[in-house]
Amino acid sequence: MALQAIAFYLMATVTILAGLAVVFARNPVHSVLFLITAFFSAAGLFVLIGAEFLAMLLIVVYVGAVAVLFLFVVMMLDVDFSQLRQGFARYLPIGLLVAGILTVEMVMIAINVAVNGAAAKNATPQASLPDVSNTETIGRVLYTDYVYVFQAAGLVLLVAMIGAIVLTLRHKPGIKRQSIPAQNARTPKTGMTIVDIKPGEGISE
């Protein structure tokens, strides 16, 4: 138990510190690297509560794909971050005000909940089945109860793909593309011309 507690506090601290570093790092590449750290330690937290599938998913999807994509975008795009920060001082007071009010409200709610207790009275979490891994459990509901939203989520991705193509794909005229049928259909007749050049005249276009 003590080992678990140590692991929890270690990873929780790393997650929070890395999260803060994402926001405060000056170099955007460092921000992305800290983001990856945060994902890794959050995955560790998932393992601690016995959700190994979610942990693997977090690493595969977020670290493997999303964060690497971010990294590419940040490094490829020539964004002048000092220019982006120009309005920072101007909007800081109002931003702090809104954030302050929100924080105070959240703390008040948190205190209220801590005093009166959270009220998930009628929600009874289902006991996990002993012989079934949680990958299998997720699979069982994902393709039965949630098949509707699962398919709809697929459509969301389809829309994203269509959108990216509609907004960025351009068919430029004048680009020479390979057409294998056209190449195969080429005969000496279409491919060359025989010109009879008279002596002393040369060839004109």
Next chain:
Amino acid sequence: MTLASFSLVWPEVILAVSAMALLVLGAFRGKGGVVFNGLAVLALLVAGAFAIFGPQGRGFAGGVIVDDLSAFAKAAIYGASALSIILSDRWLARRGEDKFELPVLILLAALGMGVMVSAGDLISLYIGVELHSLALYVLAAFRRDDAKSSEAGLKYFVLGALSSGLLLYGASLIYGFAGSTQFDVIAAAVDGGAGQGILFGLVFLICGLAFKVSAAPFHMWTPDVYEGAPTPLVGFFAAAPKLAAMVLLARVLQEGFGGAVAQWQQVVLAIALLSVFVGAFAGLAQKNLKRLWAYSSIANIGYALIGLAAGGEAGVQAMLMFMVLYMVDVTGFFACMTALRRDGRQMETIDDMAGLFKEKPGIALAMTAFSLSALGLPPLVGFFGKYYVFKAAIDAGLAWAAIIALVGSVVAAFYYLRLIKVMWFDAAPGAVEKPAFSAQSIAIAAALFSFPVGLVALAWLDPVSRAAAAVLG
């Protein structure tokens, strides 16, 4: 889960399959065209018929609710989507910017809105919101070589992503405190005294949805997006997605949080009155008609929200009636806007409309009818929309809110009347081009609905909307 669940989602299945089939067809042909768009319209009509006559019930472990309310909303949404495909067809073709993806995206947006109006838990709520708004972002930026259109798409996307974040944060809090994502379990938790945590989540959820209906103070994207987006699609933006989000909001509030009416009523009311006033006053300074109608739509969402705040069956019915009648006005008005070109340029500002009555009396009359109807002048249908809302508000003891909203509507009268004055009495600077047939006929049909036909249709709409509202009552 049984196969019976699948029979509930026939409209969604039809739309999804036809969107994908059209996508493949378009990709092989490389272009769209009238027949292609016609197929998309046909798919929407078939899906609408299935929505109206299909079986009702709950399916997918509470994720889908099909009832009179969802059938009513789906019929209106699919109809508005079909009209927007017809309107945008020639408009974009004339600019050489027609692509076969447009009807496909509209189909997918309609599908997302259908998911929204029959959402029974927070997950399908979010998926529906995301599906339709992602399609709308792309549609707003559809004229990608136009700087304003790109700006509209980008602004819509960034602020929409922010609102999705708020919505998700609220949803996660609600899930945490209620222990379930399903509306009926949430309702049980609220009745069992779920305390402030769940209400905190609800406020975020309301904020996220207020973004989608562009209610003040979450309205700032609306004028820019409407100004930049292709004109025939703006009528679509202002009609169908708003109805979908309003129905969704009504369902969440009434079904999931019926036990906390006193708490959300004040939030909704504050947003509603703020919208009415922001829409009325900010609209006064606008020169561009698309921006003007953006503010007009903000104000009108305010009235619909007052109906919602009144709560109960009467309140939801008032909201539904108001939204459907407003959809007719806004679709008709943007059909007129789509039709009008002068000197090879789209007529977009109030000054452009000068002398329209002398050149195109039909369209000028139609635009006058839509403006007066949006203003709420009897005997146009817009008046009855507002009548329902104010009556529901007064019956619910919110007479003061109704009076304040009425004041806002008097302020807004100024800009509608100014537009009418410019159209009828000012001198025309040039000749208006011949309008496209589809846009003109939709405009005339909508105008006829907003005056004589609508009054007859009201007798039929009233019981239908009451039956729809009774689901939540």
